[in-house]
Amino acid sequence: MDCFSWSNGLLEINETLVIQQRGVRLYDGDDKAKLDVGVALLSTHRLIWRDVKNHECCIAMPLSQIIFFEEQAAGIGKSAKIVIHLHATPANKEPGPYQHSKYSFIKLSFKEHGQIEFHRRLTEEMTQKRWENTPASQPIPTGTGSQAGRTRAVGIVGIERKIEEKRKETDKNISEAFEDLSKLMVKAKEMVELSRSIANKIKDKQGDISEDETIRFKSYLLSMGIADPVTRETHGSGTHYHLQLAKQLGDMLQAPLEERGGMMALTEVYCLVNRARGMELLSPEDLVNACKMFESLQLPLRLRVFDSGVMVVQLQSHSEEEMIASALDSVSDKGSLTAEEFAKLLGLSVLLSKERLLLAEKVGHLCRDDSVEGLRFYPNLF
Amino acid sequence: MHRRGVGAGAIAKKKLAEARYKERGNVLAEDQIVQMSKQLETFKSNLEEFASKHKQEIRKSSQFRVQFQEMCATIGVDPLASGKGFWSEMLGVGDFYYELGVQIIEVCLALKHRNGGLITLDELHQRVLKGRGKYAQDVSQDDLMRAIKKLKVMGSGFGMIPVGGSYLVQSVPAELNMDHTVVLQLAEKKGFVTVSEIKESLKWEKERACHVLDHLLKEGLAWLDSQAAEEAQYWLPALFSELSSRDVTPEEANQMTP
Numbered sequence: 001m002d003c004f005s006w007s008n009g010l011l012e013i014n015e016t017l018v019i020q021q022r023g024v025r026l027y028d029g030d031d032k033a034k035l036d037v038g039v040a041l042l043s044t045h046r047l048i049w050r051d052v053k054n055h056e057c058c059i060a061m062p063l064s065q066i067i068f069f070e071e072q073a074a075g076i077g078k079s080a081k082i083v084i085h086l087h088a089t090p091a092n093k094e095p096g097p098y099q100h101s102k103y104s105f106i107k108l109s110f111k112e113h114g115q116i117e118f119h120r121r122l123t124e125e126m127t128q129k130r131w132e133n134t135p136a137s138q139p140i141p142t143g144t145g146s147q148a149g150r151t152r153a154v155g156i157v158g159i160e161r162k163i164e165e166k167r168k169e170t171d172k173n174i175s176e177a178f179e180d181l182s183k184l185m186v187k188a189k190e191m192v193e194l195s196r197s198i199a200n201k202i203k204d205k206q207g208d209i210s211e212d213e214t215i216r217f218k219s220y221l222l223s224m225g226i227a228d229p230v231t232r233e234t235h236g237s238g239t240h241y242h243l244q245l246a247k248q249l250g251d252m253l254q255a256p257l258e259e260r261g262g263m264m265a266l267t268e269v270y271c272l273v274n275r276a277r278g279m280e281l282l283s284p285e286d287l288v289n290a291c292k293m294f295e296s297l298q299l300p301l302r303l304r305v306f307d308s309g310v311m312v313v314q315l316q317s318h319s320e321e322e323m324i325a326s327a328l329d330s331v332s333d334k335g336s337l338t339a340e341e342f343a344k345l346l347g348l349s350v351l352l353s354k355e356r357l358l359l360a361e362k363v364g365h366l367c368r369d370d371s372v373e374g375l376r377f378y379p380n381l382f
Numbered sequence: 383m384h385r386r387g388v389g390a391g392a393i394a395k396k397k398l399a400e401a402r403y404k405e406r407g408n409v410l411a412e413d414q415i416v417q418m419s420k421q422l423e424t425f426k427s428n429l430e431e432f433a434s435k436h437k438q439e440i441r442k443s444s445q446f447r448v449q450f451q452e453m454c455a456t457i458g459v460d461p462l463a464s465g466k467g468f469w470s471e472m473l474g475v476g477d478f479y480y481e482l483g484v485q486i487i488e489v490c491l492a493l494k495h496r497n498g499g500l501i502t503l504d505e506l507h508q509r510v511l512k513g514r515g516k517y518a519q520d521v522s523q524d525d526l527m528r529a530i531k532k533l534k535v536m537g538s539g540f541g542m543i544p545v546g547g548s549y550l551v552q553s554v555p556a557e558l559n560m561d562h563t564v565v566l567q568l569a570e571k572k573g574f575v576t577v578s579e580i581k582e583s584l585k586w587e588k589e590r591a592c593h594v595l596d597h598l599l600k601e602g603l604a605w606l607d608s609q610a611a612e613e614a615q616y617w618l619p620a621l622f623s624e625l626s627s628r629d630v631t632p633e634e635a636n637q638m639t640p
Contacts, residue, residue, distance in 0.1 A: 022508070073442065080520060113511045113520040116444045120522070174446065177436040181450060184432050187425055189457040194418050201411035213415050220418055224425075225460040225467045241466045267538040271484045281480035283465045284535045308555045311537035350494075351554070372599045372606070 001028035002101040003086050005094035007060035009050055011043060014134035018042045019121045023112025024049065027081070029103025040108055042121055045131040047084075059096055063131055065089070070167065071119055072107070080115045082108045082122070191224055199230040215240070238289045243297065245282070245290035249273070250299040253313060257301070261348050262318030266291070266303075266311040268349070306355050320359070327360040328379065336369075336378045426468060433472045440473055444522040450475070451528060462532055482521060482529040485510050487538075490553035498602030499539070499554030500566075500620035503527070506551050546570040550620060556601040561594045566618065574607070574617040 011017060024040035026033040026049060035057070041048040047066075051057035067085045074080040085105045110118070198217060202209055209217075214231060219239045221228050238246075249269075256272060257264055264272075266287065274281045282290075291303035291313055300316045330345055331337045337345070339354035346353060357377045360366045367380040400410060439446045454461050454469075461469035462479050470476025489509045493501060507523055514521070530551060533540040539555030545567045552558065558566075568583055569575035580591040595616050598604035607615040 074520075079516070110520075111516065113514070113516075113518070114508070116520050116522045117507070174439070174443070177439045177446065178449065180432055180436060181453065184428060185453045185457055187421075187428060188454075188459055191418065191421055191425060192458045194414060194421065198411050198414045198418065201414070209411050209415070213412060216419070217415050220415075220422055222464050222466055223422065223468050225454070225463045225469055226458065227460065227463070241464075265538060266536040267487050267533070270536060271487055274480060274484050279477055280471075281465055281477050283462055283470070283476060283480055284483065284532050286464050286466065288535055305537060309537045309539065310555050370600065372596055375600065 001026065001033050001098040001103075001106055002096065003065050003089050003093070003106070004049070004059040004061045004096040004098065006096055007046075007048060007058050009041075009048055009055075009058040009060070012045070015043050015045045015131075018044060018125060019118060021110065021112075021114040021118050022052065023110065023114070025079075025109040025111060027107035027109060028098065028101050029105055030107075031103075033097075033106075035097065037111055040118070042118065042125065044125060044134075063125060063129075066126060069119075069122060069126070071115065079109045079111045080113070081110065082115060082119055084108070188224065192226055195221060195224070195226050195228065199228050203230045236289075236292065238293050242286065242289045243293055245286060246293040246297055246299065249290055249313075250294070250297070250301055252276070253301060254315075257313065257315045261346055261352075262315040262323075263312050263348075263352050264314075265349065265351055266313060269313050306358070308355070308358075310351060310355060312352065312355070323356050324360045324363060324365060327356045328365045331357075331360075331366055331377055332379045336376050338374050338376050340374075342377075426472075429468055429472050437473060440475055441478065441519055444520070444525060447475075447478075447522075448524050462528070478519075479525070479529045479532065482510070482525060483533050485513055486526065486529055486533065486551075487553070489513065490551070494554065497619040497622075498604075499552060499556060500603050500618070501551050501553070502620060503542070503549040503551055505620075554601070556603065557597075561590070562598065565591075565594050565598070569616070569618050570621060573621040574615045576610075576613045576615055578613055 020039055020041040022039050023037055025037045026035055035049075036051055036053065038049050038051045038057075041050070044063075046060045046062050048058065048060040050059075065086050067087055069082055069084040072081040072083050083105055084107070088104070108115075108118070195217075202214070202217075214235060218228070218231050218235060219241070221231070222239050222241065252273065253264070253269065269291075270282070270284060270287055273287070288303075288311070291301075294301045294303060294313075302314055302316055303311065304314055305311050327342070330342060334341070334345075337357070339350050339357060342348075342357060343350040343353035348356075354375075357366060361368060361377065361380075365380055366377045367382070369376045369378060440450065451461070459469075461467065461473075461475050464470065465476045465480065467476070486506065489506060490499065490501060493509075503523055503526065507521075507526055510521065510526065527542065527549070530540055530542060537555070539552060541552045542549040543552060543558065543563050543566060545563075550566060564584060565575060565580060568580065575595075577588060577591045577595070580586055580594075581588065584591075595604065598616065598618075599606060603620065604616045604618055607617055
């Protein structure tokens, strides 16, 4: 930690901010630094850290001091970290929080995550070394070898070797995973080609495929994640799985829909259902495909798409006429309403309130006053 | 008794056609479906074996996730299409991205009154991380983008607009065409834009610039500062840096319109 100097945290000319991350605690080697949790900022030239509560407490270190860095995975009760190995601190360094340190490395502990992006950007900056092209206006002392530096460097070489070995080991694990993945993908590709051949034959009507076989084929496509426009045309995107889902949704959504005036945006349904499930979540497409089956299953719900593209699930019992009549009533009652005001009145989301007003406008019961102050609806007296 | 289409004659005719077909070396679709069923079983057990060895990589390594997604895309497979797919069931890829989808929707909804439904990818990333809590897995911006792509299918207007090297994430079905996008990109540097700047940089006429800015105001994506020194400034709350803004309640937001 003796590599850091006090700083005002302001960027120099030619210095750009690359990424910042909150919730970072600094470590002097393996020991927690005598600083609180703060914000770590990476610029093209420096690594800066600022205390979150006391903005005056701000320190910085030139990126040129960094020899090598690596990720340290999170553990139980331990946040993920980036370990940064450093050159010897030059003698003419500006004063900072630490005068000496027995360690030649520091750690950044990511208590609120963000280590993946930070590591990625740090890698980019250390590769591009942009500070060399555009030196900041203040000369930043770089880590060049001095007498003391050379002895330190020997120790560092030993560390570097160990790190290299560990990295080769990790690389090996990852490359084994990639190798296995590649083999898997080759097999998956065969399945894709086979399914294309089948789909083409269905399209050209070569050989008679029974209804059952088509349904089975579609479930195979679903398992593999293969899209098939051919069977979609004739049999829709749903499968037996979606049929069952539709029935479950029919049960599950009754009460929530009643509470919300008979209509919910599909994204709202998605969150509600998945939060309730906890695991084995539905994909957005699963939800859409299941909702498309409401009508054919004669369930009392409908999937509806508004002109704006907004998709909702609505209770069949809440008829169109009722919604339009109630919209007209509310607007007449108040003289005029915006979508936000209507939403507050009904206890609905602004998005859906707007759709109801637009519906009433479409059939001619309401007319609009569209200004920069907002969109306001009035009863249509024409 | 006479069942339609099914008689000894019809069956015999079909069998003859199939035989001729096979003779020419063509495989019947029915046979291929049987073949596919068998291959599927084999593939399923290969995937299970892969999962037992490497399932952790998916959760731990964002680099692995990117590679995995790209490989799937190359061969024509969408591992996120359904929670019932093998990829999702056995590798757990699905739950990772679908849950992220829920978190993204919730963050966007919570901030909509402030930024009109437009947020930088950086801010979205920070807020999602915060919401996930200390013990959850870290997510990269690539992860967020893939989750957002999947959300589009639900018609809520989710999309990404490239600005200044990163993206703005849109979460409302507001119509934003090329003109609006270009103005957003112009505003990205300072967080606001003026009519003069648009005329100078984009070489547009005043009417076109005002038309676009009016639309952004109406959609709640821009706020007007008519008391700015030289000329009215159109600010984009989506671009306000998190450090320099304080949270505004919906009531306050309503009072701020000109």
